[in-house]
Amino acid sequence: xxxxxxxxxxxxxxxxxxxxxxxxxxxxxxxxxxxxxxxxxxxxxxxxxxxxxxxxxxxxxxxxxxxxxxxxxxxxxxxxxxxxxxxxxxxxxxxxxxxxxxxxxxxxxxxxxxxxxxxxxxxxxxxxxxxxxxxxxxxxxxxxxxxxxxxxxxxxxxxxxxxxxxxxxxxxxxxxxxxxxxxxxxxxxxxxxxxxxxxxxxxxxxxxxxxxxxxxxxxxxxxxxxxxxxxxxxxxxxxxxxxxxxxxxxxxxxxxxxxxxxxxxxxxxxxxxxxxxxxxxxxxxxxxxxxxxxxxxxxxxxxxxxxxxxxxxxxxxxxxxxxxxxxxxxxxxxxxxxxxxxxxxxxxxxxxxxxxxxxxxxxxxxxxxxxxxxxxxxxxxxxxxxxxxxxxxxxxxxxxxxxxxxxxxxxxxxxxxxxxxxxxxxxxxxxxxxxxxxxxxxxxxxxxxxxxxxxxxxxxxxxxxxxxxxxxxxxxxxxxxxxxxxxxxxxxxxxxx
Amino acid sequence: xxxxxxxxxxxxxxxxxxxxxxxxxxxxxxxxxxxxxxxxxxxxxxxxxxxxxxxxxxxxxxxxxxxxxxxxxxxxxxxxxxxxxxxxxxxxxxxx
Numbered sequence: 015x016x017x018x019x020x021x022x023x024x025x026x027x028x029x030x031x032x033x034x035x036x037x038x039x040x041x042x043x044x045x046x047x048x049x050x051x052x053x054x055x056x057x058x059x060x061x062x063x064x065x066x067x068x069x070x071x072x073x074x075x076x077x078x079x080x081x082x083x084x085x086x087x088x089x090x091x092x093x094x095x096x097x098x099x100x101x102x103x104x105x106x107x108x109x110x111x112x113x114x115x116x117x118x119x120x121x122x123x124x125x126x127x128x129x130x131x132x133x134x135x136x137x138x139x140x141x142x143x144x145x146x147x148x149x150x151x152x153x154x155x156x157x158x159x160x161x162x163x164x165x166x167x168x169x170x171x172x173x174x175x176x177x178x179x180x181x182x183x184x185x186x187x188x189x190x191x192x193x194x195x196x197x198x199x200x201x202x203x204x205x206x207x208x209x210x211x212x213x214x215x216x217x218x219x220x221x222x223x224x225x226x227x228x229x230x231x232x233x234x235x236x237x238x239x240x241x242x243x244x245x246x247x248x249x250x251x252x253x254x255x256x257x258x259x260x261x262x263x264x265x266x267x268x269x270x271x272x273x274x275x276x277x278x279x280x281x282x283x284x285x286x287x288x289x290x291x292x293x294x295x296x297x298x299x300x301x302x303x304x305x306x307x308x309x310x311x312x313x314x315x316x317x318x319x320x321x322x323x324x325x326x327x328x329x330x331x332x333x334x335x336x337x338x339x340x341x342x343x344x345x346x347x348x349x350x351x352x353x354x355x356x357x358x359x360x361x362x363x364x365x366x367x368x369x370x371x372x373x374x375x376x377x378x379x380x381x382x383x384x385x386x387x388x389x390x391x392x393x394x395x396x397x398x399x400x401x402x403x404x405x406x407x408x409x410x411x412x413x414x415x416x417x418x419x420x421x422x423x424x425x426x427x428x429x430x431x432x433x434x435x436x437x438x439x440x441x442x443x444x445x446x447x448x449x450x451x452x453x454x455x456x457x458x459x460x461x462x463x464x465x466x467x468x469x470x471x472x473x474x475x476x477x478x479x480x481x482x483x484x485x486x487x488x489x490x491x492x493x494x495x496x497x498x499x500x501x502x503x504x505x506x507x508x509x510x511x
Numbered sequence: 512x513x514x515x516x517x518x519x520x521x522x523x524x525x526x527x528x529x530x531x532x533x534x535x536x537x538x539x540x541x542x543x544x545x546x547x548x549x550x551x552x553x554x555x556x557x558x559x560x561x562x563x564x565x566x567x568x569x570x571x572x573x574x575x576x577x578x579x580x581x582x583x584x585x586x587x588x589x590x591x592x593x594x595x596x597x598x599x600x601x602x603x604x605x606x607x
Contacts, residue, residue, distance in 0.1 A: 118586045212567045225565065254572045255565075323549040334526060341527065343599050348592030354602045359529035371528055375538055376545060378526040379517050392552050394562035399555065401566060432541055433548060449566030479567060 020045040025090040025184040025238040029131065032089035033079060039089030043072035043133050046091040050135060050182040053506050058157045059177035060136035061096050062104050071133045078131070085131030087245055093177035093186040096137040097144050098124050098229070099218040107220050108142045108152035111340050111347045111365025121218025122250045123187065123229045130245040135183050139173030142367045143337065144189055144222045146170045147197055147438035150426060151369045159201060160504035162467045165423040168198030175202040175232050180506055185242050186232035191223050192325050193419075193442025195230045196454040200472025201423040203456050203499050204232050205489065207239045210479050211449035212257040214243075215250030223332035224255070226325075226446050234499065236455065236490040240264035243482060259480075267483040268490040273307030275488060278411030281314045283441065285417060292471060295458035296417055299473045299496075303415060306495055308488075313407035313414065317399045321444040322436060324400065327380050327393035328447070333370075334377030340365060372432060401448040408478045413488055417441050418454035418472035422462050445476045452476035455489045456499040468502060517542045 020042060023031070031037045047065055054060060068091070075089050094100060097107045099117035106112045120128075128134065141151040149157050149172025157172045159165040160180040167176040171188025175198035178186040188195040190208035199206020208230045216227055231242035244265050249258040277300075285296040304310050342348035342361030349364050351357035366374070380389035407414060420438050429435045445452040454472035461468050473492070477485035493499070519539045523530045530538065584597060593600040 115590060118582050118590065210567065251574070255567075257567060317555065320552060320555060323551045326545060327549055327552075338527075342592060343601055344587075345590040346592070351602065354604050355527075356529075357602055358527040362527055363529040363531075366528065368534075371530075371534070372538060372541060374526050374528065375517075375519065375522050376542055379522045379542070379546075382522065382525060389549070391562055392555075392557055393549075394564060395557035395560040396552050396555055397563040397566075398560050399557070401563060431544075433545060447566075 021049050021181040023184070024235045025087060025233065025241055026235070028090050028184055029086060029088045029241070032075070032131070033084050035079060039072040039075040039131070039133055040069070042089045042091060043068050046135055046182065053180050053182065056158065056163060056506055057160055057176050057180045057182070058155055059093060059138055059173045059180060059182050061106055061108070061139050061154050061173070062137040064103060064134050064136050067103065068133050068135050071128065075131050075133060086241060087127060088131035090132045090185060091135045091183045092127055092132045093136060093138040093174045093183035094124055094134055095140050095171050095174045095186070095188050097140055097189060097220045098187060099220070100124055100134060100137070103137060105137065105220070106154055107144070108140045108154055109365065109367065109370070110153045113154060113347070115346050119218060122215035122252060123246045124218065126246050127187070127242070132185065136177070138171070138177050138186060141170035141172070142370050143220070143333070144170040144191055144194055145333070145369050145373055147193070147435050148429070149173065149198070151367060153367045159423045160506055161203060161469060161502065162423065162465065164425050165469065166201070166426060168201030168419070168423060170194040171232060172198050175199060175204055175206070178202070178204055178232050178234060180504055184233070185238055187229060188232050189219055189227055189229050190446065191226045191329060192446050193439040195232060196442050196452060196472070196474060197419045197438060199232050199454040200418040200470065203470035203502070204234060205236050205239045205453060205455055206230070206232050206472070207243065207453040207486070208446070208451065209243060209247060209482055210257070210451045212255050213261070213451070213480070213482065214246045215253040215256045217250055217252035221336040223329040224336060225332060226329060236486055236493045237265065237268060239453065240268060240486045243486065247482070262483040264483045264486040267487040269487040270491055270494060271307045272303060272488055272491050275308045275413060276311050276411040277303050277308045278311055278313035278407055278414045280318065280414060280416050281312050282316065282318055283416045288417060288420065291460045292417070295460065295471060296473070299457040300415060302496055303492065306491055311411050313411055315403045315407060315444060317396065317403050318444045320396050321400060321447060322440060324393045324396040324447055325443045326376070326436060327389050328397065330373040330377030331380045331390050332377070334374045334381060337370070337374055397447050400444055404444070404448045404450060412484065414476040416474050418474040422460050422469040422471050424462070441474055450476050450479060451482045451485050453485060453489055455493055457496070458498050459501055467505070470498070517546060
């Protein structure tokens, strides 16, 4: 098999072949590492390539398969966002403050992927502490969009997305706080899937906003997202917010049509504001859902418009608290000072980048005496209203369909003021606030102004709490009927398979 | 809600981040703008709405009080910027 054919296989195909022993995890790993080393100069998906670790895991997987084990992700190369711990490897969060930190344990989600036979190729770049919508906030490296190297891959899981889009991994693990899996998924022509809050353990995921953070996969097919979900989902005693109720497997629930489903289109999300070309593509996507047998109904999310304001109080408030642990005492960077207070001040000043400082400051302000009720508590109440809107909407439909991002991938430095960047997540934040499972699936290509190449856009599907099986099942039907992801390939050396 | 002002020096002190004069100027302006945007929440009538702290299932999590393996002390201390024996070493906190 040629290298192109080896690396372009889906996770499902790789696992099938490795389990059948028509190929080995060692071969897949060697081909993936060689390809990653060839394209990393252009793409920059990884902050750390784990050559030795990957080879050792691959040997172990082959041995397990030889001994008769059937592993759902046998030999599947994965990219792990660098805010998830993997024992004895560098885990940086894309930050100077953790630049040289070696994780002493492995995150549960990562451990479950490895137990299922996955092979970690590297730690993927990300916006610092997962704060951003473009991956431009990493303090440690630049990641480019494999479909147009002048554009961003999306954030904050941009490295994981770019790695999968550029065939440097079959599955990328990302974390989504306000859209950080779905949006890079849309920008990089992938499935970006955020499960229900609490479905996948956050143990070993370095916290940004604990009531919102959720791990999920970035993949080239819906089937692969289902395999990754089935491997990772389920209760974990190490995470007090993990949900203790049975998981309905998703991979066995993939469907070929949408008959019997009612899909809600949100009255307040008028796609005309996205421009003529995107508007036409979304209308087309909705027609495709109907063509596949779904009944389209109008639903209303009257408070969704307050999602951004709610999110930009709650997430920074939680981050200001979570990031207090980075103080130069126990791990990470330390800048010496004349006393302990000045050591904290200097360490955090030198260790955090501008976006992290900005959010810590907003959060600290929102939680400070005299402002707590006006900002933080009010936002928590707005969050209740948004969740109630979704509950009312789902009384009339099974799934909701809407755009995944406000625009396609843009050029580096195109969004200079913070608020215009925050607006990127307008369509993803409400689902995060309500804890709902949601995903982005490719739904077409647009030619952005001034661009030389068409860029992908994503359709977002959202489901009620715990309805992952239905969500992935429906996304699979749409993907199979439309195949938008296959229309263009990244223009990278060795990626024309 | 509240006026779009923020005493950035005070907040930075609470947050334990030393800011340069340039950062103070920049963040004061940016944060005032952001607070202007989040003030939109004052349009919502939330008087009788409970606050959401947990979206999925709110319950207390307990476990048996049994000894379980934890991280090895040497491994944890090996990540410390400075250590002394079995402790993290920091600058003097109390005066003589």
